[in-house]
Amino acid sequence: MRVVVGFQDTGAGRDALALGARLAASSGGELHVVLVLASTERATLAPPEAGFTRYLEQAALEWLAGAQEWLARHDRGVPGGATTHLRWAESGAEGLLEAARELDAALVVVGAARGGIAGRFRVSGVANALLHAAEVPVALAPKKLRSSPAAGVSRVTAAIGLRPGASDVMSASIRLADALGARLRLLSLVAIDEEGLGTSDAAAAAAHAHVSTVLEGVHETLPDGVAADTLVARGATFSQAVVAVDFAGDELVVVGSSRLASAGRLFLGATASRMLRELPVPMVVVPRDAVMGEQS
Template sequence: MKYVVGCIADKRGREAISLALALSKSLAAPTHAELELVHIIRGSAPEDAGSHSERVYQQFLQQSAQKWMDRALALVPSNMTARTHIRFAGSMAEGLLEAVSAFKADLVVVGAASHGPFRRFTVGSVANALLHSSPVPVALAPSGYLPPREITRITCALGTRTGADSVLEVAVDSAAIRHVPLRLISLVALDGDSIHADAGQWARVHAATTLERAIEGVRARTIVTADVAQGKSTEAAIDSLDWDESEIVMIGSSRLAERSRIFLGSTANKMLRALPVPMVVVPRFHVPVPAAARLGHI
């Protein structure tokens, strides 16, 4: 497994590294993830600069970035494989997507916007761009995130639209490999707009159905539970659930997403802003790594 970690010279960069470290841990064994710590500088590389002044400025940014990247690398335990990269691109999102392609990465990890409240998300321009175009899962660290000793639970939010099977498969496999419980949640916002006459009853039936499917997929590899979260809004439904600081949430992409691409839907966007724990967004119809070659989906 290979993770591209977006490193900015502030707390967002440290939080992204913290989440990458958390995802690379397992109760049973390490996932053998390799971390590609990537810092993006906007504009051309010094050797491609159009003028002397631009070349000098880009060299200054590169030298300053290298100091930060040396500190970032020091945050990674010595028994893990990690490399630093300084790349040039038109934007950070563009540069990270190019790095994902260049390094054949399985996951991209970024932090929340710098002005977000503690333990909550504010989606900045970089995360927003990734959440509408990435070909690989995107992991988002909330503001103030610190790496737990280990991930203790994976929660998977499931809908009813086509494409939900892929996120369920990734969640089941990720929980099984880490030997942690898997919790399935079905969200019901009782705002009067539901297409179901009895939204609460429908959600319970849906949760039971997805629980049955997940148990069949996970077999005896981990414990699976299901919860229905109800509230006057999606945010209220999220707040009604209990959350462990050491868990992560997985969710699939909107039906508007192209195949094997992420597109964050309206419900997922509302979830993101209410969650106090990291979220991993899985591309639509995501094809997991073959079992024979798999060391961990995320």
């Protein structure tokens, strides 16, 4: 699996680096660490004297070298090592998407913004732009993930709603589980008071029926060695339902894009946004009507 990490010389950047290294190493794939400098800085920040651009580039190259050193120091090595890239673009998101296209990446990894609760998400400007325009899956690393001792991925959880249209999530989740050597879990979250589904038992029964139907539909397509099970979590609110789930420290959660997303594009919907705020583990958001590329 070819993984592109959007790196910055910050804690969030190292969270993304840790997750990217984990995914690349677990899949026996490639890790590409990309640092994007805004091209507008050349015009708006450069002083009259020459040399500012060279100074900025040198600083960025030192940050990328620091990323390599961090991987080695924390034993986050990837077979074949990590490849670093320095790019100029109009925005961080644009630069990362260009790199993902050129490298035929399976996914792009970014970290949470500063200011969030430890172990939870607060979406940065770059991540927000990616989550509303990307053509490839985007993985979000929660704050402080860099401190986690987890080395692999034991389980991929596909978040399946009660509405039709789980194919994007299932396709991406199956391929991820296969590439990472992980178990597959289908998760349905039921918010009793928010979805008007009647009693708690009736809502849970509907959710169980739905995830069982989805599992039956994909069972014959599961690769050899990928085991799958289901879970229905319920709560008075969506947030309570998420909190009720037992997530492993080395788990990934996969969610789909909003129905508002254009075909082949990613758009983070309201439900996934609420889930994001409560998750203690990395989340992967997949584009609508698209499956992960051949490099996955």
